[in-house]
Amino acid sequence: MTTTVREMTDSEFGIVIDYFFKSTPEHLETLGVDPTRLPTPDSWRERFQRDRARPIEQRASLVVIWLGDNQPLGFSTSDKIAYGEQANMHLHVVDPERRNRGYGAECVRQSADIYFERLKLKRLFCEPNAFNVAPNRTLQKAGFKYLKTHMTVPGPLNFHQAVTRWVMERQACGRKN
Ligand SMILES: CC(C)(COP(=O)(O)OP(=O)(O)OC[C@H]1O[C@@H](n2cnc3c(N)ncnc32)[C@H](O)[C@@H]1OP(=O)(O)O)[C@@H](O)C(=O)NCCC(=O)NCCS
Structure with a gap:
């Protein structure tokens, strides 16, 4: 399967x-997500659309879709953006059946x-729950330290928890800007 992001x-x-x-x-x-902290679907969609309409320098988030043979496979969101400096990313393969097959690590690199x-x-950070093995292994495989x-x-959707903090520096990223 060919993955694109x-x-x-x-x-x-x-x-x-x-x-x-x-x-x-x-x-x-x-995931470390508190369900009572999820926004309502309408307000969440509206917030996404409003943010996407802003110039890239002023975005609160950037969301990418992961495609497998051009069909939705997963997504990644980035937030806590300080443009020109740093951001945090999140990673999700939607269908449990398609996890642990190598797509996540590849899509994280492309994201x-x-x-x-x-x-x-x-620099780019990611802070998965410390007990959630899959993202921790995936980030290491994708080149995070x-x-x-x-x-x-x-984050705003999360409860208080143990997290592991990972970083990718610009020079370690495939596309140097
Ligand atoms: C995290 C996630 C995106 C990773 O994508 P993926 O396609 O499953 O990962 P890959 O198949 O590319 O695997 C990457 C590495 O993680 C390991 N891994 C993946 N799932 C694992 C699991 N459940 N248990 C142990 N190791 C796992 C793989 O073995 C591989 O490491 P290795 O090649 O060094 O052995 C995916 O598992 C997922 O969506 N999980 C649920 C959502 C989630 O937990 N997101 C994190 C929120 S921060």
Whole structure:
């Protein structure tokens, strides 16, 4: 299967909303997501569209879709963006049956290329739940370096938890900008 990654369009954002709202409580727990903190679908979609209409330098987030043979496979979001400096990324293969087959690591590399290029980043962070093995292994495979494990609330959808902090520096990224 050929994987491609590109910026998500407005009409594709339902993939993100469905993913979180259709996740089991157990899966959300693995992700470190508090279901009571999810925005309503309408407000979430509206926020995404409003943000996408802003110049890239002023974006609060950048979302990319992962495609396998041109069909949706997963997505990555980036937030905590300091344009020209740094951002944080997240990673998801939507269908559990398609996880652990090598697509995630490849799509993370391609997503990182887009974030470095579009946001002119010097460094890109990711902070998965420390007990969630798949993203931790995937980030290492994709070229991220381990920094530390610590307790924090990593984002607005999350509860307080142990996370591992990973970083990719610009020179380690495939596309140098
Ligand atoms: C995290 C995720 C995107 C990784 O994508 P993926 O396609 O499953 O990962 P890959 O198949 O490319 O595997 C990459 C590495 O992780 C390892 N890995 C993947 N899933 C694993 C699992 N469940 N347990 C142990 N190792 C796992 C693979 O063995 C591989 O490492 P190796 O080649 O060094 O052995 C995907 O598993 C996923 O969507 N999980 C649910 C969502 C999630 O937890 N997101 C993280 C939120 S921050």
